Amino acid sequence: MxxxxxxxxxxxxxxxxxxxxxxxxxxxxxxxxxxxxxxxxxxxxxxxxxxxxxxxxxxGFIDVHAHDDAAVLTTPMDFKLMQGVTTDIVGNCGAGIAPHDPERGAVPAISMVLGDIGEARWRSFGEYMAEVERAKPAVNVACLVPHGVVRYAAIGMDMRAPSAGELDEMREHVREGMAAGAAGLSTGLIYPPGRFAETEEIIECAKEAAAEGGVYVSHIRDEGERLMEAVEEAVRIGDEAGLPAQISHHKANGEKSWGRTQDSISYIEERRAAGQDVTFDVYPYTAGSTVLSAFIAQPEGADPDNVLLASVPGRPELEGKTLREAAEMLDLPAEDATSAILRHSPGAVAIFFTMDEADVQRVVSHEQCMIGSDGIPTPGGKPHPRLYGTFPRVLQKYVREERLLSLEEGVRKMTSLPARRFKLGKRGExxxxxxxxxxxxxxxTIADVATYEEPRQYxxxxxxxxxxxxxxxxxxxxxxxxxxxxxxxxxx
Ligand SMILES: [Zn+2]
The missing domain is CATH 2.30.40.10 (Urease, subunit C, domain 1)
Known part of the structure; x- marks a missing residue:
């Protein structure tokens, strides 16, 4: 036979x-x-x-920093699959779509740009994960429990510390998600309501992730002039809660802060030498992207020529324009344009040209650095090209053109390194x-074809x-x- x-x-x-x-x-x-x-x-x-x-x-590549929480349920995920991504890690930056309370509705701010969730059939985080399993998305999906959403479930948008009972409720949400198989806990400490949290609150939540063998992942409190304090806070949370810490999309924002990744990486290396488990990830571009509303609190990107409008619900004519161009179209002074756009389109997303290539190269070439797209899958507009091109760009630019990484090392950053970090089982090799x-x-020939002008290209x-x-x-x-x-x- x-x-x-x-x-x-x-x-x-x-x-x-x-x-x-x-x-x-x-x-x-x-x-x-x-x-x-x-x-x-x-x-x-x-x-x-x-x-x-x-x-x-x-x-297949593993995207450690995805915002596809809704997209994995509602879209073909072509923007990730076509760049070689086979596993997406969602729930980053403390943002997400679970736990979900229909009375409270979706979380304002960052979570609102993740896409339409329709009639959400889940309530708890574990139920959301079960929904992802049922949906059989186009790529594999691992999940982080998002602290901002957990906080919203317990105390809404209140700018205060939780009571003891409310903190218990938050811890219970984290515990439930971890028991269902989440990889860890994420925070987004520039976004409301996550940024209303004191360090101690996050440590208490992170202890629940630690008890289950999870990781703590953070969009830190400041990526500009107070970068070091913010990195130190994330490291302290990992240390005191007793779990590995990962700095998300590590960068130095704003010209005054360029070069500061030298200090942050030295500090991380010191902590690692002392036995603490700290790692980071990066997207390979000198522009970031997030909700336009976050820009008001981020003076690093204050030059209206350095802000590109990616998605402006209800006003597609402004998409692809700089903030200065948009101000002229609206017949407003540049400094008034942001609030005028947000009044009409609170979910507007923008691209911010705020980084220096030397910092990107320093971060991307570090042996402990993984790759994450941070792509925001808005249905309309002109999203940051990282949504379509992150992984090919690393292999094109940093492996083939700049020779900053060997091919094997570039692939390792996208595969076994994240698979081990997030405990994805027999994947990544x-x-x-x-x-x-x-x-x-x-x-x-592998190449990122997406551009800021025409981002939706495979x-x-x-x-x-x-x-x-x-x-x-x-x-x-x-x-x-x-x-x-x-x-x-x-x-x-
Ligand atoms: Zn983030």
Whole structure:
């Protein structure tokens, strides 16, 4: 009896396994949702074969910093899948769509730009995770419990400390999410209501994540002139709550602060040498993007020529314009334009050109730095191109063009490093018996094609994206919309 053929055989590629080890020429066989064999499989048969000669075969990329909480339920997720992402980590920046109380409605500010949640069928965080599992998104999804939403559930938008009973309620939400398999707790300490929290409140919530083996992930309180104090706060929370800490989208915002990542990284290295587990992630661009309302509190981006309107609900004619251009169109002085736009479109999203390339390069090249898109999947407008191009951009710009990273190291930052950090189980490496999340690309041509003017463009140079053994993207189009699954934290 001949053995049953494999479901899929990827022949003749260079396997870059995600660990940072040098690439080797090998075939990769897939059965079901697992990698069945890696090696010389010349004599083997398969139901489907892919010729990967001249191509790189790597684990699918893991986006550690996604805001796709609603998008994974309601969109094809093409903007992530087509760039080689097979796993998305949602619930970042303390923002999200669970827990959900229909009486209170959605959380104002940052959470409101995550997309329409329709008739939310979930209440608790665990119920949201079950909904993601039922929906079978196009990519795998792991979740962080968002502190801002938890706080909103307990005390709404009140600018005060929670009472003992309210803090218990918050801790219970975190405990429930962690028990359901969340990877950790996130905070967004520039956004209301998360920014109303004192450090001690966050430590108490983080203890619940610590008890379950989770990680603490933070959009820190200040990424400009008080960057160091903000990093120190995140590190203190990790230390006192007893869990690993991760600084989200690490950067130095505003010209006065350029270069400060030297100090922040030195400090993180000191803490690591002292035995504390601190890491960070980055998106590979010198512009950030968030709700326009956050800009009022962020004077670093105050130059109206450096602010680009990405999404302005109800006023599409302003999208793609700088704040100065928008002010002229509205016949207003530049300093009045932000509040005028927000009065009409409180959910407006903007792009801020506030960073220095030297800081981006310093952060991206650090061995403890992972890659996260921070993409905001607004249905309309001209989103920051990171939504479509983050991962190819790292391989194009920092691996091929700048030679800041080896190909193997670039891939490691997007695969095994985050998979271990967030305890995603047998993902993030190409190994027998592990999940068949695979991307096949051309290292010589992979490129981020999205621009600030025309952001909605798929990258070049990616041949196949395979999610749990299913070919989900090929030849530049999405072939499958439901190959993903919910990924629960796997301790140990
Ligand atoms: Zn953030």
């Amino acid at each position: 001949p053995e049953k053929p494999y479901d899929l055989l990827i022949r003749g590629g260079t396997v870059v396994d995600g660990t940072g080890s040098p690439g080797v020429r090998a075939d990769v066989a897939v059965d079901g949702d697992r990698i069945a064999a890696i090696g010389d499989l010349a004599g083997e048969a398969a139901a489907r074969e892919i010729d990967a000669a001249g191509r790189i075969v790597a684990p 190409l190994r027998e018996g592990w999940a068949a999340d695979i991307v096949v690309f051309d290292a010589d 990258p070049a140079g990616i041949d196949y994206v395979i999610v749990n053994g299913t070919v989900a993207a090929e030849d530049g189009h999405q072939a499958e919309h439901h190959a993903g699954t919910l990924v629960r934290r796997e301790n140990g």
